[in-house]
Amino acid sequence: MNSVILDTEFSIFDFRFWIYFLNLAWRSLVGVVFLGAMFLFAGCSNELIPVGEAGITTNSSAYVTKVFEYQYAPGQHASQIPSVEEGNNFVGEPWKNSKPFTSLGGWGGYLVAGFDHAIDNGNGPDIAIYTQPSVASEPGVVFVMTDVNKDGIPNDGAWLEIKGSEYNHAETIHNYEVTYYKPGASGYVSWKDNQGKTGTLVPEFGTDSWWWKGYGAGSSVTFTGVKLPNAYVNSSKDPAIEFWLPQTGLFKFGYAECYENEDYHSSLKANLVDISSAVDGSGRAANLSKVHFIKIQSGVFQIAGWLNEISTEISGAADLHLLDKKSYQ
Ligand SMILES: [Ca+2]
Numbered sequence: 102m103n104s105v106i107l108d109t110e111f112s113i114f115d116f117r118f119w120i121y122f123l124n125l126a127w128r129s130l131v132g133v134v135f136l137g138a139m140f141l142f143a144g145c146s147n148e149l150i151p152v153g154e155a156g157i158t159t160n161s162s163a164y165v166t167k168v169f170e171y172q173y174a175p176g177q178h179a180s181q182i183p184s185v186e187e188g189n190n191f192v193g194e195p196w197k198n199s200k201p202f203t204s205l206g207g208w209g210g211y212l213v214a215g216f217d218h219a220i221d222n223g224n225g226p227d228i229a230i231y232t233q234p235s236v237a238s239e240p241g242v243v244f245v246m247t248d249v250n251k252d253g254i255p256n257d258g259a260w261l262e263i264k265g266s267e268y269n270h271a272e273t274i275h276n277y278e279v280t281y282y283k284p285g286a287s288g289y290v291s292w293k294d295n296q297g298k299t300g301t302l303v304p305e306f307g308t309d310s311w312w313w314k315g316y317g318a319g320s321s322v323t324f325t326g327v328k329l330p331n332a333y334v335n336s337s338k339d340p341a342i343e344f345w346l347p348q349t350g351l352f353k354f355g356y357a358e359c360y361e362n363e364d365y366h367s368s369l370k371a372n373l374v375d376i377s378s379a380v381d382g383s384g385r386a387a388n389l390s391k392v393h394f395i396k397i398q399s400g401v402f403q404i405a406g407w408l409n410e411i412s413t414e415i416s417g418a419a420d421l422h423l424l425d426k427k428s429y430q
């Protein structure tokens with residue numbers, strides 16, 4: 102009878118064949134287990150790739166890792182901001198190595214940023230937005246977005262607004278829009294809004310200081326967003342003197358760069374944002390379990406005398422769940 106001959110020259114009737122066969126089988130089993138483990142590991146790694154279907158790894162950063170968009174709105178720092186500014190000072194730990202804050206300029210200026218993972222909506226606040234820091238509040242509206250299509254880009258429908266204390270204030274205008282016009286010889290920036298109003302921004306620091314070169318060759322720039330109530334009131338009875346005070350009772354919670362409100366954390370020097378406060382365009386709770394992107398926008402359209410324009414300044418943002426809880430609780 103012909104025996105099955107392998108390339109080892111052993112027959113199946115030879116005990117050495119069975120030793121060889123068992124040895125081969127064992128090695129194959131080890132190989133299969135090894136390959137399986139590799140696939141499993143690769144699968145897990147995919148889930149841990151930043152943004153998209155993001156998870157948290159030991160390498161995840163608590164801080165913003167990317168700025169997607171930066172647009173400065175006309176304001177007093179225009180001449181100091183490089184025309185190629187992309188808001189990158191907002192990335193990483195705030196103030197590290199003397200890193201400066203990021204100015205959003207006057208009403209409408211904004212920044213869009215993301216993290217290398219999803220920020221979970223846990224109990225209580227979830228996101229810290231670091232202030233300038235200064236002492237005078239210049240409220241910025243905060244928006245969030247979930248990476249629904251998992252492509253790592255903030256292109257997932259409308260931004261969801263964090264419902265702050267002035268969301269339903271009589272002077273708050275949702276879907277507000279302003280077009281600013283490049284100054285001529287006067288150096289003044291004129292503007293027109295979508296409520297039929299027009300006006301002029303008179304620079305305090307010399308002509309042309311309010312127009313950012315980052316707008317390029319355009320003769321106008323348009324911003325859309327939420328207009329909040331005026332943040333300051335001149336309490337002086339003497340017309341020759343200005344004495345600006347914060348409007349009492351306003352901006353209690355839910356805005357960036359607010360120092361007197363309930364969610365300002367004095368140690369972190371940050372306003373703490375709860376994802377649960379996000380609402381849709383109709384003001385209904387968005388019920389988000391996590392977010393990947395944030396947008397912060399200068400929300401007050403006011404030139405408060407010598408205080409100048411109310412322009413939100415911010416220094417970065419963090420996932421509170423990745424910070425040492427002792428630092429903020
Ligand atoms: Ca929360």
Ligand SMILES: [Ca+2]
Pocket residue numbers: 247248249250251252253254255256257
């Ligand atoms: Ca997306």
